[in-house]
Amino acid sequence: MLQRLVLCLALIFILAETAFNLYTEFSLQHSAKTVQFDSVAKPSFTIVLIPLDSRPPCIQFVEKLAALANISILTPPLELLDNYQTPAKIVELRTWLRQALQGANAAIISTDMLIHGGLIASRSSRGTQKDIADTLTLLEECHQANPSVELYVFNIIPRLLTADSNANAPYQLDMQKYSVLKDKVLTFENPNDIAELKLLEKSIPIDVIDNYLKRNQKSAEVSIELIKMTEKGIISGLIIGQDDCQPFGLPNIIKRQLEYFVDKHSGRIVTKLTNHKPQIFVQYSDADTAKIIMPYMPHSVAKTVEEKIGIIGGKQTFDRDKADFILFVQAIDLTAVIHYYPCS
Known part of the structure; x- marks a missing residue:
């Protein structure tokens, strides 16, 4: 029963992000306490939530919908989370997660929040290799300390566009074309696309291209490690999502590579949460x-x-x-x- 409820809630969490622009009346106030229910019934389960960021669809939508199923959502104090372009306090968040898992039934965890400090921070790949290593170690230690608490983790493939910055601004549209052409060339091998891609590569500073490629590679490496942890049973469920994208682009290449990795190295990793x-x-x-x-x-x-x-x-x-x-x-x-x- 718990597994089914947590899985449905994880789906709600992802769908709520899509619905954000259609929702305009939620209060932006957020409490660090668990949800208060109108019903006198005690919540059936407690789920710890490390959200993708602090926007209403990532926290308040989940709290309100969980309340319908009599589930208590435990979220970090607001002062630890991101505030638009200000990243979350990732070290303090990791400490909070260790403590919050005690007595919980399950957890839904954003690795982008723990590594970078939120979705926007992940677009500029703020997290270091140490942040990545610390987060992966944290997940393993949380599982060892709380083996009965199921960990549902999600990681996001970076968006098509480069990060918003003064350095990237002059090349953002060209980099979008570059990303789309990389995918088209790999897919169709059209000579015209190949020629256009070569011209673009000459017009964009090499460091801009390198930073873009490294950002995507870093995210892919995190996803691969998470897949391995899922195979070992450290993670009960893994979802790899995508930030803003188009039908063609480098993020789509990464997605296909990850699908290939799962098929070749791990079989089909699908956690059977319920019959x-x-x-x-x-x-x-x-x-x-x-x-x-x-x-x-x-x-x-x-x-x-x-x-x-x-x-x-x-x-x-x-x-x-x-x-x-x-x-x-x-x-x-x-x-x-x-x-x-x-x-x-």
Whole structure:
């Protein structure tokens, strides 16, 4: 029962990030205490949460939704977390995590928070090799000290764009083209793409390209170590997500390489958290929604839904009557909105 609830909550945690721009009325105040429930019933489980960052979808959405399942979410004090471009206090966060796990049933942990200090900090790869080593060691020690507490970890493949900085600003669009072309050349080997890529490489400072490649390589190496820890049973569940991206780009190459690594070296690492495989009927807001490729996404809405259903071990059914529940999906095509409601 616990495993099923934690897995569903991990999915909620990821989906909530996508919903952030549609949600505008949540209070930005946050308490370090666990969620207070309206019900007099004592919370069934306690889950420690190290969020991706301090925004409402990463904390408050999870707290509110967990309350519906009578789950208590324990989050770090706000003063330890990031504040937009100010990174979290990662050393203090690691200490807090060690203490918080005592008496908890499970944990959902962002490695980007523990290594870099949050999502924005991860885009400039603020974490050092020591931060990476300390975080991986921390996860192993937390498992050894609390073997009954299941650790659900997620790591993020960096976004397509370079980090926002004065040094990168003049080359950000060229680096976006560079990243897209790297993927296209690897995929199609089109001579025109190869020629354009060579010209771009000559026009961009070598240190800008090197920093971009090193950022992605560092993240990939962390993911590989986490995969190994999952295989050893130190981590109960691992999700490797993607920051802002497009259908082509260097992050997509990294994703394919990680998939290959899992297949070749570890078999298919899939943690069977429950024997129950929920049947899910997907209802889109209209017929075209499934085909839309949303901004900052590498593929269609339908593919995104398929991946998220896979996270919880679910199976999509096309028979509404056989479904355990219906997943309603609405995605707005902004180009259509602009067409019907042109700016004056």
